[in-house]
Amino acid sequence: xxxxxxxxxxxxxxxETRESRLNQKIPILSIDEKNQLLKEFHPDYRPGxxxxxxxxxxxxxxAVVELANLLEARSxxxxxxxxxxxxxxxxxxxxxxxxxxxxxxxxxxxxxxASVALATKLRLGDSNTTMAEGGINxxxxxxxxxxxxxxxxxxxxxxxxxxxxxxALSTDSPLAIKWLEDLGVPFDRDPDSDLPLPLLAGGHSxxxxxxxxxYTGMSIIQVLRAEVENRPIRVMEFSAVVELxxxxxxxxAGAVLFDLLTRIPQVVKxxxxxxxxxxxxxxxxxxxxxxxxYGATADGLIVGYRAGAKxxxxxxxxxxxxxxxxxxxxxxxxxxxxxxxxxxxxxxxxGERYINELxxxxxxxxxxxxxxxxxxxxxxxxxxxxxVWLDTPLIDIIHGEGTVQKSYTxxxxxxxxxxxxxxxxxxxxxPAQHYQNGGIITDDIGRSNVPNLxxxxxxxxxxxxxxxLGGNSLSDLFVFGRRAGIDAARRAPEIESGRLSLNHVFExxxxxxxAGSLTEASSPILLPDYRFEKVFPxxxx
Amino acid sequence: xxxxxxxxxxxVYFYGKRYDVPKMLTVLQAFEFVGxxxxxxxxxxxxxxxxxxxxxxxxxxxxxxxxxxxQMKVLAGMRxxxxxxxxxxxxxxxxxxxxxxxxxxxxIYPQIYRCVACxxxxxxxxxxxxxxxxxxxxxRGDIEGAAAxxxxxxxxxxxxxxxxxxxxxxxIFLLARRLDGRFIQKPFRFLPTRLERIxxxxxxxxxxxxxxxxxxxxxxxxxxxxxDKQII
Numbered sequence: 001x002x003x004x005x006x007x008x009x010x011x012x013x014x015x016e017t018r019e020s021r022l023n024q025k026i027p028i029l030s031i032d033e034k035n036q037l038l039k040e041f042h043p044d045y046r047p048g049x050x051x052x053x054x055x056x057x058x059x060x061x062x063a064v065v066e067l068a069n070l071l072e073a074r075s076x077x078x079x080x081x082x083x084x085x086x087x088x089x090x091x092x093x094x095x096x097x098x099x100x101x102x103x104x105x106x107x108x109x110x111x112x113x114a115s116v117a118l119a120t121k122l123r124l125g126d127s128n129t130t131m132a133e134g135g136i137n138x139x140x141x142x143x144x145x146x147x148x149x150x151x152x153x154x155x156x157x158x159x160x161x162x163x164x165x166x167x168a169l170s171t172d173s174p175l176a177i178k179w180l181e182d183l184g185v186p187f188d189r190d191p192d193s194d195l196p197l198p199l200l201a202g203g204h205s206x207x208x209x210x211x212x213x214x215y216t217g218m219s220i221i222q223v224l225r226a227e228v229e230n231r232p233i234r235v236m237e238f239s240a241v242v243e244l245x246x247x248x249x250x251x252x253a254g255a256v257l258f259d260l261l262t263r264i265p266q267v268v269k270x271x272x273x274x275x276x277x278x279x280x281x282x283x284x285x286x287x288x289x290x291x292x293x294y295g296a297t298a299d300g301l302i303v304g305y306r307a308g309a310k311x312x313x314x315x316x317x318x319x320x321x322x323x324x325x326x327x328x329x330x331x332x333x334x335x336x337x338x339x340x341x342x343x344x345x346x347x348x349x350x351g352e353r354y355i356n357e358l359x360x361x362x363x364x365x366x367x368x369x370x371x372x373x374x375x376x377x378x379x380x381x382x383x384x385x386x387x388v389w390l391d392t393p394l395i396d397i398i399h400g401e402g403t404v405q406k407s408y409t410x411x412x413x414x415x416x417x418x419x420x421x422x423x424x425x426x427x428x429x430x431p432a433q434h435y436q437n438g439g440i441i442t443d444d445i446g447r448s449n450v451p452n453l454x455x456x457x458x459x460x461x462x463x464x465x466x467x468x469l470g471g472n473s474l475s476d477l478f479v480f481g482r483r484a485g486i487d488a489a490r491r492a493p494e495i496e497s498g499r500l501s502l503n504h505v506f507e508x509x510x511x512x513x514x515a516g517s518l519t520e521a522s523s524p525i526l527l528p529d530y531r532f533e534k535v536f537p538x539x540x541x
Numbered sequence: 542x543x544x545x546x547x548x549x550x551x552x553v554y555f556y557g558k559r560y561d562v563p564k565m566l567t568v569l570q571a572f573e574f575v576g577x578x579x580x581x582x583x584x585x586x587x588x589x590x591x592x593x594x595x596x597x598x599x600x601x602x603x604x605x606x607x608x609x610x611x612q613m614k615v616l617a618g619m620r621x622x623x624x625x626x627x628x629x630x631x632x633x634x635x636x637x638x639x640x641x642x643x644x645x646x647x648x649i650y651p652q653i654y655r656c657v658a659c660x661x662x663x664x665x666x667x668x669x670x671x672x673x674x675x676x677x678x679x680x681r682g683d684i685e686g687a688a689a690x691x692x693x694x695x696x697x698x699x700x701x702x703x704x705x706x707x708x709x710x711x712x713i714f715l716l717a718r719r720l721d722g723r724f725i726q727k728p729f730r731f732l733p734t735r736l737e738r739i740x741x742x743x744x745x746x747x748x749x750x751x752x753x754x755x756x757x758x759x760x761x762x763x764x765x766x767x768x769d770k771q772i773i
Contacts, residue, residue: 030764122583122584130585140731140735143771146739151762152766155767159756171748181722184719186688189727194731204770206771213692217589218695223715230633291587294584294585328565329566530573531573531576531578532573
């Protein structure tokens, strides 16, 4: 599906201005200018997109409506139907979710001597991590340091991050790279220096993105999946968490899993549970397309909240500036930030730039929205979606012919199938839901406020504040997955679980009913529903 | 896509059963359009996880073709099934104790020596990897070459499903990529030094200072750091 005639006129303008744009410098916005831009155009600031939670630990806090409705829903599996005396499996550590954080937590907990079960709703490794293109951050060049990484991350999050978590992230991520390197993850190296490629990602003041082409997440997941399979870890695929189990001392003591294939609930007793269930993109916040995988439905947040875990930043969503806007079949496909690091520019219908492309994602995404909605300078597709151009041919112009094909093999093939060669033509993009900044609040070893309940990765909140820097999510997974996994294993011998109970589920439902806030939905939803006409993408902008 | 015309519908056969679906949909979306809600056979929906691997034939050809269902648009008259899982043996290994050699790979996956060079695996790859070529490279001792040439592998397992020698090509390639990453490519040069300095507590004072700094001072410092971005 090459670009139709109606879009070609604008491509011609873009080509005409290309040379004059090559050396055009656009200054970085000051903090105040940026905050003004966010307020006016970031989707988080739209009226009516949040609502107040009426019960539970976060009573009174605002949350995105789609999540709030599920947090205040009935249980998907009737807790009365679960027989807690019939224990399917008993382990030291139960890890829920098998993306980057879950695999890491399971491996480290096992190596530390714990018996480990790893439950996942889909297959081992199915996750947003697999889809991560750009890379993983670590301050491993001489001109960089953990403190520079710390400050970039804090500023990227508008100083709303939890400082202790950012400190853990910036000091542990070099360790994560060493671990992955030793496991044989084939990272790209700059051949001249044997350092990460000399590229700056948005909001980073030093090059620190370790990549494997545009397949970084997939490469890492493939390796970690093999490492889990090399260990005596009980893997439970197609087993979704539908409830956490507490004991009579109020400690977390296991989970109710639901086998999606047999539709039978299973009780797993565990001394600790690590929630690593990832993101919420498939709730389609505000109707936006998402870059997330099929299973990203906030399950861990919902069961965690019913069990009394404190959540945070629930009104803060990351919209990636460059989700694909054309063709419809690729709607929401992530176009890696590294494309901008290599010089791809954002250009409107008239062929003009409007923002420094290497600012933080919240800022660049807002600028894209401003250009399309505020200034009406977007490009419209035949289906009515609007977007702006990412001038990707600049990459080959700057770095030499063949760079696009070599560095973005995944994306290149995806667009080629629709007859778009983005080394020669630009890509039409628009912000897409990418990441939930919020989640279960933990300390710097992943412990939540509920004893023996941990969270790691995207399901946890706080380390990124209200905006995550590109590449920091992969660092987050390994840093906190490792810390949580090890801590759970070390504490296992001293933990005595009491009598298992689902009373908290009934109590929370009663509290919702009293508050008049119990919704029609049931949750966790486990799988998104794209049946029948719901398969057609929506173009909420 | 809202204005769906009857004329836009084409017949497809899912597991042999005919459905009429809009022609602009991907195979995955078409399954959903007729009422499937996937448990197996759907993962990232973005062409990297290999969950939605599919085999089909087209009326104009008698050849078996392959695709990732999330990546391919439906074709009129196609007969298609998904192959979301294929059984393979997964021998364990400890990466630390291996060498990047043909013999090593052959020790873990002895099936590799049974390759009859039929090239069916290559024809079965939805990622257009030269699968048999990679197997040959490994047999010739070129682990690095096989690692590079198999980088697009999403480990869907379709190659293995039709291999007469029962070779788990996708697992062998993962091993090749790991051996290459671990033993052949040079490690990050400065990483050991950075780790030593972190362990020695060299950054503690700076981090403590940043963590206790007045927020306005911190903001000024951040702004300066952003303006002095440098590639060093």
